[in-house]
Amino acid sequence: MQPIKNIKDIPEFDLLTGGSSVCAGCGPSMGLKLALKVLGPKTIIINSAGCMTLLPLFPNTPLKVSWIHNAIENAATTAAGARHGLDALGIKDMNVVVYAGDGATYDIGFASLSATAIKNERVIYICYNNQAYGNTGFQCTTATPYGSDTKTTPRGKENPIGNTTIHKDMLKLMGVHRVYCATASLAYPVDFLNKINKAKERDGFSYIELLGTCATGWNFDPRYTIKISRLAVRCGMWPLYEIDDRKLSLNKEFKELKPVDEYLQLQGRYKQLPPDGVIKLQSLVNEHWAELNEFNEKRYV
Amino acid sequence: MREEELSYKGIHGIPVILEPGNAARVDRSSWRLVRPVYNKDKCTMCKICYTYCPDSAIAWTKEGPVINLTSCKGCMICVEECPTNAMTQEKESS
Ligand SMILES: Cc1ncc(C[n+]2csc(CCOP(=O)(O)OP(=O)(O)O)c2C)c(N)n1
Ligand code: SF4
Ligand code: SF4
Ligand code: SF4
Ligand SMILES: [Mg+2]
Numbered sequence A: 001m002q003p004i005k006n007i008k009d010i011p012e013f014d015l016l017t018g019g020s021s022v023c024a025g026c027g028p029s030m031g032l033k034l035a036l037k038v039l040g041p042k043t044i045i046i047n048s049a050g051c052m053t054l055l056p057l058f059p060n061t062p063l064k065v066s067w068i069h070n071a072i073e074n075a076a077t078t079a080a081g082a083r084h085g086l087d088a089l090g091i092k093d094m095n096v097v098v099y100a101g102d103g104a105t106y107d108i109g110f111a112s113l114s115a116t117a118i119k120n121e122r123v124i125y126i127c128y129n130n131q132a133y134g135n136t137g138f139q140c141t142t143a144t145p146y147g148s149d150t151k152t153t154p155r156g157k158e159n160p161i162g163n164t165t166i167h168k169d170m171l172k173l174m175g176v177h178r179v180y181c182a183t184a185s186l187a188y189p190v191d192f193l194n195k196i197n198k199a200k201e202r203d204g205f206s207y208i209e210l211l212g213t214c215a216t217g218w219n220f221d222p223r224y225t226i227k228i229s230r231l232a233v234r235c236g237m238w239p240l241y242e243i244d245d246r247k248l249s250l251n252k253e254f255k256e257l258k259p260v261d262e263y264l265q266l267q268g269r270y271k272q273l274p275p276d277g278v279i280k281l282q283s284l285v286n287e288h289w290a291e292l293n294e295f296n297e298k299r300y301v
Numbered sequence B: 001m002r003e004e005e006l007s008y009k010g011i012h013g014i015p016v017i018l019e020p021g022n023a024a025r026v027d028r029s030s031w032r033l034v035r036p037v038y039n040k041d042k043c044t045m046c047k048i049c050y051t052y053c054p055d056s057a058i059a060w061t062k063e064g065p066v067i068n069l070t071s072c073k074g075c076m077i078c079v080e081e082c083p084t085n086a087m088t089q090e091k092e093s094s
Helices: A027-039 A075-088 A102-108 A110-118 A170-175 A189-200 A222-234 A260-264 A275-295 B048-052 B077-081
Strands: A043-048 A066-070 A095-101 A124-129 A180-184 A206-211 A241-244 A247-250 B008-011 B014-017 B034-038 B058-061 B064-067 B087-091
Touching (some): A043 A075, A066 A075, A075 A095, A222 B077, B034 B064, B077 B087
Antiparallel strands (some): B058 B064
16 A cells, blocks of 8 residues: 555545444544554454443454454454465465553553564554553553543652653654554544554564553543544654664654643643643653654664 | 343343444534534635644535534534634534
């Protein structure tokens, strides 16, 4: 497939219908709907237990592609197994795709992900990162940003910051596996789908991380799903970049970032984060942004 | 509902769904507090609403977007993102 130039070029078929029981305005399900436009019908999705597991709910399914419900620990190795099975059958034209949450990716399934990546199996791994264990009620993962209120890091008198841990730099971690890695945002669908397309055309492992904007967990009106996805990029909370063969490329460059406060104010999970927490979060963002700019178009990991 | 009316059948007692995408018939209209309303005169056919509808409740046709009020959950992303206000919102009556 040729790279997509603008929104009007995005294919006009849907392999994920409506009628499922995910929340209204769910970012991760929008991400899957969009990804399938490039992946096409010859796709097997391996899904680790999480919010997206609710998409097919017997006796109804919104899916028009194959789907494997998987344990949270090992979606990546199940995908490698599916690829080997297809190879044994001589089937070459199937996409094997993992669609997994951040809890499954950063925490519980990390060993299986790392093993599959380092062996460079022909698998596209998409992590939809809603920055918590969404399906079980929004507990903290190692993808949860500093300052976020979650079930296990509640903001209160004793702990005004909420989550005090700084999230894992997952792209860097995946970059050292020498595979194709990229971040993506729903507010930049052309960039997202071209990254899926790039991964599809590779003969090896790819890791794509989509910010899984989640109205329910982040506590905002679902109408702002795209607005918040866009602000995350504009504020530097979710920079768009790729690491390919250990080299970094920034995909969206800005002379100046917007202050993180603009992003935080729209979401209940950051409500009443005290000023020193906002300052700390801003300094973490500035540090990361400076690092990305320093290594842009250079060897990064 | 009787077994023969369902769109799935058992294989050795394990039920399977026979029709991919049968969820499209599930009615989610009761989830809505507001509904999107389309005004063709203001539409520039930019496809933004179609791209962003998470529930595939907007079909794209030669005449532009067509909203399916069975699947629409009333998230209002299409209304918020439409650049020309061709999508507006209206309260559900009941
Ligand atoms: C080993 C294991 N621990 C806990 C669970 C319970 N569990 C089911 S879904 C889920 C949340 C997964 O979070 P994430 O991967 O981020 O996906 P999300 O729910 O946010 O979409 C958890 C903890 C499980 N299924 N398996
Ligand atoms: S909690 Fe978030 S990720 Fe989970 S279904 Fe709802 S909107 Fe989607
Ligand atoms: S309100 Fe939401 S679900 Fe309904 S058509 Fe618009 S984007 Fe789709
Ligand atoms: S977003 Fe608005 S202008 Fe664009 S196609 Fe939809 S209704 Fe028309
Ligand atoms: Mg999650």
